[in-house]
Amino acid sequence: MSSFVVALDVGGTSMKGGLVGRSGEIILTDRRVTPRDKGPAVVVEAIRSFIDELAVTGGGTPAGVGLAVPGLVTADAALYSANIGWRDVPAADFVPLNVPVMLGHDVRTGGLAESVLGAGRELSDFLFLPIGTGIAGAVILKGEPYGGTAGWGGEIGHIPVFPNGETCACGQIGCLETYASxxxxxxRYSARVAATPATSGTPTSLATPASSATPASVASPAPLAVPVTAEQVAALTASGDPVAREVWDDAVEALSLALATYTLLLDPSAIVLGGGLAEAGRLLSDPLAERLQSRLTFREAPPLRPAVLGVRAGMLGAALLGWRAAGVPDAGATWPLDVLKSPRVA
Amino acid sequence: MSSFVVALDVGGTSMKGGLVGRSGEIILTDRRVTPRDKGPAVVVEAIRSFIDELAVTGGGTPAGVGLAVPGLVTADAALYSANIGWRDVPAADFVPLNVPVMLGHDVRTGGLAESVLGAGRELSDFLFLPIGTGIAGAVILKGEPYGGTAGWGGEIGHIPVFPNGETCACGQIGCLETYASxxxxxxRYSARVAATPATSGTPTSLATPASSATPASVASPAPLAVPVTAEQVAALTASGDPVAREVWDDAVEALSLALATYTLLLDPSAIVLGGGLAEAGRLLSDPLAERLQSRLTFREAPPLRPAVLGVRAGMLGAALLGWRAAGVPDAGATWPLDVLKSPRVA
Structure with a gap:
């Protein structure tokens, strides 16, 4: 058997690829743009040539290929993705080589990696919750991601935490994602600052010249010229900015409701927080742990743990799928504890 | 091997027992009061003698014993029940005979019966939701109930559906159970009628003489002298009573939120409704199905199905556990489709 697999994590913006050895050595990693605007056929072709390039760089035929893709997916086909636009693409269409291949759902494949190699290594049943542009979770049961009857599970970003709240982009009311992604x-910070008279607390660092010159009575509710990032809102929250604190507080409250619900339904041993918002560290996890416990009167809240694999989780999960496709179902169990720091071998 | 098992469903009020044959014949059923007010040791003793009586009636030693009990439970021990008050009771303590025994959680054991013998026979992954005095669910995955890491899962009755709503008896805010059990x-109906001036729509059939004689301005907010049952509220709702409709509507709304959340997280193939409130049939399920779908913009709602085993679900699930304890893990698979109507044999 070949000594490596090709692993690919296909996102709406970029594709993260890698070659991963039998003992978890990350032989190389690479990245390509996802040509989503050119249509699904071009994306499939881009995946094929990326896999081919990676295999050539590896100097031979891989033992298997693993792919993490968004949307509805089985091990053998990418059934549907609103984001990329494809329907019913067989696994073989992605792979230019005659090697075994296994597909997985993007978030669940990241969850598999955290389960086998990351924060969940000692855990059997937990929630992997990456909080990024959107929010979806991987429900991990007995160490494996669970996707529900048809593969639509894990949509914790769209559970109604505030049933009379704001309308989400999905059309539903009060979704977690619309407060906490x-x-x-x-x-939400940008919208509040734009709607707030400049004299009443708009932080100087973010106020545009135009808005700080606008008299309070005619302050425009238009969004800020420069969109504010969650990282900036986190920094403003830490520095005591009242508008940022309100927005941060809403996100924490929404997350505490969603996690209380998850805890009561599924009794997880832990909740593993990942994604961009979790980069805020204890600014997020401290108040969240406190609010979560306050929502639970008759049971302990599960511990919150930071994810450890970062943006590599999807690619590493895809590597596990590639090894499973190659007939090595326990790949990962013996890999080094800190796979991200494993030496790159040529 | 003996031709029958003893099955017992231990509730806070009563214990439902039965003898069930190898092919699902319900040989007999019986019922005892649970002497909960006399303390846990007396309850354990009552269970022992009930099992003994059932075995004697069966005319021999059973192949196994299955028990459904409330609280935290493993197959080998009843670890904790706030309701009954016991802690760490080994399975053998419940059984006066030297036969294999298996314990199960009450709601999950009922869910197992619906899965193997009832509404879930053709389903792999679903929610069993009995709506009675309280609300707890059985999360059925791959045909088997799932209780979470430590056995505290399925507490859907206490998820916060209205985060700023009414305080539940458990101390949490806005629990499903506090609106929809x-x-x-x-x-909630009684409280509204008591707080409403008698002249403005209190239904004659339920107004007490005292309250109908009270002038509107000094109407007492005390509860009705005779508590109103959910069945009565259902009948009043069907007949167009506005207060009843409001209360019913709140229950439906709370349930729709909880089921939307469950659906988004776990993508069940169906939701099986049981318990007293589900006796209302389409008065409950029609508006619930509609509200559930309206909360879900990007996916279909799973179908709602009525549970079919009624109050026997727990006892039948306990019979399955008894047969599993006896070394017949596939008991139930070949039992008659309508086990409740199976002929009683002597």
């Missing part, structure tokens, strides 16, 4: 935090 | 529906 990294983009929601930035967007 | 059968007792909540009766209690």
């Amino acid at each position: 990294a983009s929601a935090v930035g967007r | 059968a007792s909540a529906v009766g209690r």
